[in-house]
Amino acid sequence: MKQKRFSWQRLVHARLFMPLVCLAVVLLANVIRTPDFFKISLNNGVLYGYLIDIINRSSELVILAVGMTLATAASGGQDISVGAVMAVSAAICCQILSGGEVSVTSLAAPIILAALAGVVAAALCGAFNGFLVAKLHIQPMVATLILYTAGRGIAQLVTRGQITYVRVDAYKVLGGYIGNCPIPTPVFVALIVVIIMAIILKKTALGLYLESVGNNGKASRLVGLNSALICFMAYVLCSILAGIAGLVASSRIYSADANNIGLNLEMDAILAVALGGNNLGGGSFNLTGSIIGAYTIQALTTTLYAMKVSADQLPVYKAIVIVIIVMLQSPIFRSLIAGMKHKRTVTVNEK
Amino acid sequence: MSQPVILTMKQISKAFPGVQALNQVDFCLRQGEIHALMGENGAGKSTLIKVLTGVYQMDQGAVWLEDRPVQIRSPQEALSLGISTVYQEVNLCPNLTVAENLYLGREPVKHGRIDWKESIRRAGALLNKLSIAVSPSAMLDECSLALQQMIAIARAVDMNCKILILDEPTSSLDDEEVAQLFALMRQLKQAGVGMIFVTHFLEQVYEISDRITVLRNGERVGEYDTSALPRLQLVAKMMGKDFNDLAVIQAAPKGQVDSTSPPVIEARGLGHSGTIKPFDLTIHKGEVVGLTGLLGSGRSETVRTIYGADRPDQGSLKVNGRPVKISQPLDAMKLGMAYLPEDRKKEGIIPELSVRENIILALQAKRGLFHLMSRKEMEEAADRYIELLQIKTPSRETPVKSLSGGNQQKVIIGRWLLTNPDYLILDEPTRGIDIGTKTEIQKLVLELAGQGKAITFISSEIEEMLRTCSRMAVLRDGAMVGELAGDQLTQAQIMQTIAGGKTVQEDK
Numbered sequence: 001m002k003q004k005r006f007s008w009q010r011l012v013h014a015r016l017f018m019p020l021v022c023l024a025v026v027l028l029a030n031v032i033r034t035p036d037f038f039k040i041s042l043n044n045g046v047l048y049g050y051l052i053d054i055i056n057r058s059s060e061l062v063i064l065a066v067g068m069t070l071a072t073a074a075s076g077g078q079d080i081s082v083g084a085v086m087a088v089s090a091a092i093c094c095q096i097l098s099g100g101e102v103s104v105t106s107l108a109a110p111i112i113l114a115a116l117a118g119v120v121a122a123a124l125c126g127a128f129n130g131f132l133v134a135k136l137h138i139q140p141m142v143a144t145l146i147l148y149t150a151g152r153g154i155a156q157l158v159t160r161g162q163i164t165y166v167r168v169d170a171y172k173v174l175g176g177y178i179g180n181c182p183i184p185t186p187v188f189v190a191l192i193v194v195i196i197m198a199i200i201l202k203k204t205a206l207g208l209y210l211e212s213v214g215n216n217g218k219a220s221r222l223v224g225l226n227s228a229l230i231c232f233m234a235y236v237l238c239s240i241l242a243g244i245a246g247l248v249a250s251s252r253i254y255s256a257d258a259n260n261i262g263l264n265l266e267m268d269a270i271l272a273v274a275l276g277g278n279n280l281g282g283g284s285f286n287l288t289g290s291i292i293g294a295y296t297i298q299a300l301t302t303t304l305y306a307m308k309v310s311a312d313q314l315p316v317y318k319a320i321v322i323v324i325i326v327m328l329q330s331p332i333f334r335s336l337i338a339g340m341k342h343k344r345t346v347t348v349n350e351k
Numbered sequence: 352m353s354q355p356v357i358l359t360m361k362q363i364s365k366a367f368p369g370v371q372a373l374n375q376v377d378f379c380l381r382q383g384e385i386h387a388l389m390g391e392n393g394a395g396k397s398t399l400i401k402v403l404t405g406v407y408q409m410d411q412g413a414v415w416l417e418d419r420p421v422q423i424r425s426p427q428e429a430l431s432l433g434i435s436t437v438y439q440e441v442n443l444c445p446n447l448t449v450a451e452n453l454y455l456g457r458e459p460v461k462h463g464r465i466d467w468k469e470s471i472r473r474a475g476a477l478l479n480k481l482s483i484a485v486s487p488s489a490m491l492d493e494c495s496l497a498l499q500q501m502i503a504i505a506r507a508v509d510m511n512c513k514i515l516i517l518d519e520p521t522s523s524l525d526d527e528e529v530a531q532l533f534a535l536m537r538q539l540k541q542a543g544v545g546m547i548f549v550t551h552f553l554e555q556v557y558e559i560s561d562r563i564t565v566l567r568n569g570e571r572v573g574e575y576d577t578s579a580l581p582r583l584q585l586v587a588k589m590m591g592k593d594f595n596d597l598a599v600i601q602a603a604p605k606g607q608v609d610s611t612s613p614p615v616i617e618a619r620g621l622g623h624s625g626t627i628k629p630f631d632l633t634i635h636k637g638e639v640v641g642l643t644g645l646l647g648s649g650r651s652e653t654v655r656t657i658y659g660a661d662r663p664d665q666g667s668l669k670v671n672g673r674p675v676k677i678s679q680p681l682d683a684m685k686l687g688m689a690y691l692p693e694d695r696k697k698e699g700i701i702p703e704l705s706v707r708e709n710i711i712l713a714l715q716a717k718r719g720l721f722h723l724m725s726r727k728e729m730e731e732a733a734d735r736y737i738e739l740l741q742i743k744t745p746s747r748e749t750p751v752k753s754l755s756g757g758n759q760q761k762v763i764i765g766r767w768l769l770t771n772p773d774y775l776i777l778d779e780p781t782r783g784i785d786i787g788t789k790t791e792i793q794k795l796v797l798e799l800a801g802q803g804k805a806i807t808f809i810s811s812e813i814e815e816m817l818r819t820c821s822r823m824a825v826l827r828d829g830a831m832v833g834e835l836a837g838d839q840l841t842q843a844q845i846m847q848t849i850a851g852g853k854t855v856q857e858d859k
Contacts, residue, residue, distance in 0.1 A: 205715050205723045208704075212712060216701045222660055222692055223766070224681035224716035283703045 015277050018329045019292040022275065026299045026321070034306050047182045050302055058298030059186030060086070060245040060262070063193050064269035065294040067238035069278060069285050073210045074234035075133050076282025077140025078270045084151025085125045085239050086246030086262030091155035093118035093247055094164040094256035103165040111170060115247055122243025123236055125151065130235030134228040148266070155258035165255045175252030186248050193241065194291060201287065210234060214282035268297050275325060296325070354381040355417070357545050358403075358514055363412035365398055370745055372398040374569045375412070380514060380545040385536060387548045387556045387577070390566035391589055391785030393743055393755040396549050399566070400516055403547075404436050405429040416513075435507030439519040441499040443506075445492035450474035452491050453506050481505055481535060497528030501535055508539065515539065516547045521555055522783060533559050551785060553582055567591050590787045612636060613672030615774050615805035618657060620666035626652040629666050630831035632824060634774070639796060639806045641820035643813065644849055649829040650809045651693050654776045657807075658690045659683045671773075684717050686774075689767035693778040693809070695756065699763045702752035706744050706762055707733035709751045713766045736765030741791070757788035764792070774805045781810060793819050813842055825849055 030037040030050070040049035064082050071079045096117055099108025125147055132143035178185055201207040209230050212220045217227040242262075249261045274280055275296055276289025304317050327333060358380040365373040373395045380386050390396050401407040403414070405423040414421055416432060423429050429436075443452045450471045451458075459469040474487035483501045485494055494502065500520050507515055517536075521529050536546060536559060548560055556563065556577065563580060565572040565588045572588050614633045622629035627649045634640050642650045655661045657668065659677035668675055670686045677683045680690070692698035701709055710733045715724055724732075733747045740761040744754055751762055760780060767775060777796065781789040796819050800806055810816050816823060822836040825848040833848045 203723060204720050205718075206720060208708060208712070208715060208723075209720065211704060212701050212708075215703045216697075219692075219698050219701055220712075222658075222680050222690060222698055223713040224679075224684045225712075226679065226681070 015286050016289055016292070018334070019276050019289045019296070022325045022328065023292055023296045023299065026296055026303060030303050030306065037306065042182060045180055045182055046177060050306060052184070054295065054299045054302045055187055056184040057302065058295050059184075059190040060249050061265065061268055061272060061294040061298055062190040062291055063241050063245040063248070064265060065272035065276070065290040066193060066197050066287060067241035068266075068269040068273050069276070069287055069290040070210060070234045071140070071238040072270075072273055072278060072280055073214045073282055073285035074231045075140050076214055076280075077133070078266075078273075078280065079129060079144045079235060079238050080141060080266045080270070081125065081129060081144040081147035081151055082238065082242040082245075082269055083262035083264060083266040084148050084155070085122050085242040086249055086265065087155040087256075087258045088125060088151050088158070089118035089122040089243035089246035090250030090256040090261050091158040091164070091258055092121045094166050094250060095158050097166045097168075097171065098164050101164075102162045103167065105167050107166070107168055107170070118247055119240055119243040122239045122246065126236035126239025126242075127232070129239065130232035133235060134231035152258055155256070155261075159256055159258055163255050163257050167254060171251055172254050173251070175248055175250070175254075186252075189244065189248055193244065194287075197287065207285075211284050215284070269294070271322065272297055275322075275329070277329060354383055356380070357382045357417055359415040360399070360403065361413045361415070363399065363402060363414075364410045365402055365407060366410055368745060371569050373402070373409070376566065376569070376571045377574075378564055378571070379574075380547060382513075382545055383540050383543045384561045385540060385546045385548055385559055387550065387560035387563045388566070389556065389563055389585065389589055391757070391787045393568075393758065394566040394589070394785075395569040396566055397518070398569075400436070400518060400547070400549065403429070404434060404516065430510065433511055433513035434516070435510065435512035435514070436516040436518060437500055437503045437507065437520055439522050441496070441503050443491055443499060443503055446490070448488050448490055449478070449485055449494070449502055450487035452502060453477065453487070453509065457510075477505055477509055478502075481508065481538060483535070495528065497524045497531055500524075501532060504535060504539070508542075508544070512544065514545050514547070516549075518549045519551070519783070520548075521550060521552060529555065551783065553585065556585075557582065565589055586786055589785070613669070615671060616657065617669040617672075618666065619668075621656055621663050621668055622665045623652065623656045623661045623663050624665070626661060626829065627656055628830040630824075632657075632831070634805045634807065636773075636803045636805055637800050638822065639800045639808055639820045641816040641823040642807060642809045642826060643816055643823050643845060644826035648826040648849075649831075650826055651778050652829065653824075653826065653831070654690065654778055654807055654809065657683075658688055658776060660690065660692075681716065684713065684770065684772075687772050688774045688776065689713070689770055689772035690776040691760075691763055691767060691778060691780055693782070695760055695763065695782075700751050700759050703750055705748045706737065706742065706751050706754070707747040709762050710736055710765045710769060714769050717770055732769055733765075736762075736769060739768075740765050740795075757784040760784055760792075761788070764795070772804065774807075775799065776807045776809075778809045779811065780808075781812070781815060789815070813845055817842065
């Protein structure tokens, strides 16, 4: 084996190179427009700043992106119901906490129990998706379209068409702060999800199984993998994570707003997976890439807000930037910049 | 052979990371000649062809068409220079008609619209001229593979091709279809088209080609007139060694059959409705049992039923004397079975994963989700089988899809040997593989049998089966129709049993 040397080519083709470059570009672009972008201050015992805001706000997206990465790897398709599943989980949780009332100031049930119920509901949604995709071989986008449209309806049914408010401080912790901790809780939730997933991937063969099944399901079955079960589990896991993200989002506004929780977030989650350099056709995946992708998207959103772009116009600018990022990541563009340096190396070698 | 030279490739070199695929290779093609390009897997045949068709750019060298130097930068450019390729997998649109396929992208136009009538008329004339018996308005996917290939050739001919490359066109054709294809090739030869013919089948090379260029390890071994190169020498040149190795295998003793202990596999009335009728099959330790029959006779279906790839719905199976129930492949693996499927690409390799991951996959699946092999264990296992089976790969982390077919097959064999099975099912392990690797695999089969493993071997080549199997079961139309052993194992007997009619005993 040759000694591994630093080489420009290897760097450019490294999987995380482009996702990191894109994140860096988005962040650095801010310094020009907003000089105090990286400033972090302590107000009332709580950290403030654009950077903190990005990390905090992207928590739900990071959690979703982790699940979306697994579903994509195993099935070669995407789960577009995660936004709606967030709403279902939030609705169930809040409805149990309020005991059926529209607005309460005291809890009708323990938070742990309600949160668990929300996550279980999400898991059931995932089982439904997984059944359609893994057992009936329905295209993932079509299969999850059902809950994408019906999910919010289910959430509305649960809350009886109202926005259920849980005005209890204990419920605000998940989306707010723990005691005197200056760092927002969602950051920890995302961190814990990522760490647990990293441990699972490191300690079990799940990663290999997912890649194998996503890459060639038939061959995987013949080497003894239960392709259908693995694909099913990926969807259940994806929905469980969506459920957790839903609880965080609900806690931020201490309510279950069936129409708005997680709205359009499934698209951002899919985008995060793509920005992370993952193949949306399934197979090999890179979790770190998806997480970087999630932060990039939130950084972009926060940046545009910081530049005083109104919420209505936001999608337009976001789209433009994303088109550029996706182009930067394309294999052709990569070979192009790898090639620029490559020619120079060749001439050096010939001497 | 005084025909003018229409293509000269000089000193072509092409390197990929870690591999010198072509090293100063010369090649020349004359007008109206059929030139066989021979070599083992990984010898550089495909690379040479891809350089010629503009898929790859060569690092060094030059290409002349007649006496004109040309640069071929893309497949489109190759086409416009009159270089066409017909692959084993036909690159046409199955959902369009024959005529539409023939004129795709260059439809005859009248008043700014496609003139369908004219297109059908022209297609008819073209097919007629080449004596291809198909209606221009038939859907392509209703045509046999051979016809599809001939249509692809017709398209190339109509686009004024001077050089036609046929890359393994006969791999999936039966004898009749091959004959049809060859008739067409002879016709084109008369018309002055130069053809480069890539194949693994020696008989076909001798039947049709005028000259042979042999490549080995990216270098040109030589260029010969077919009539002046005996078969044995050709094989020796491709392998770069003497023919003795092949002789050894013929003399190799059949594995010692241990019939004292209970049979490894004992199937009684096992069947899967719709694919294979109930069959009995007994295999002992150290025995190589062949399954033979025509394509589609139920060879693969038989082993798939034993392995649980298709769940048997009748009959019983005993493994090592104990009755077992197999409902999925994992059950079979836990009983010590291993199954190398017929279709390497669709059911064998996991293309994007590395050689290492492909090798350890079966063992990892057997151990289960929560017992991940350590990185070191994986690497050791991969290195061991890369060395043992002499898998040619730049590194163990190379995606398996970038290996040649024979090496991919070795990876899958390594995958199963790593699980240390008692019973190995090898379904067409040598299909589309060069002679050198074929011989290695045959030797390995006998060696494994010698170690006391039970083996089921399926191959379309009867000679190969005769060399390796001590017993053969014959299948016809989804049913097992006979078993041959000992003196009965001759080509004639097998053919007769496959063909049916009178049984062998009655014949005597």
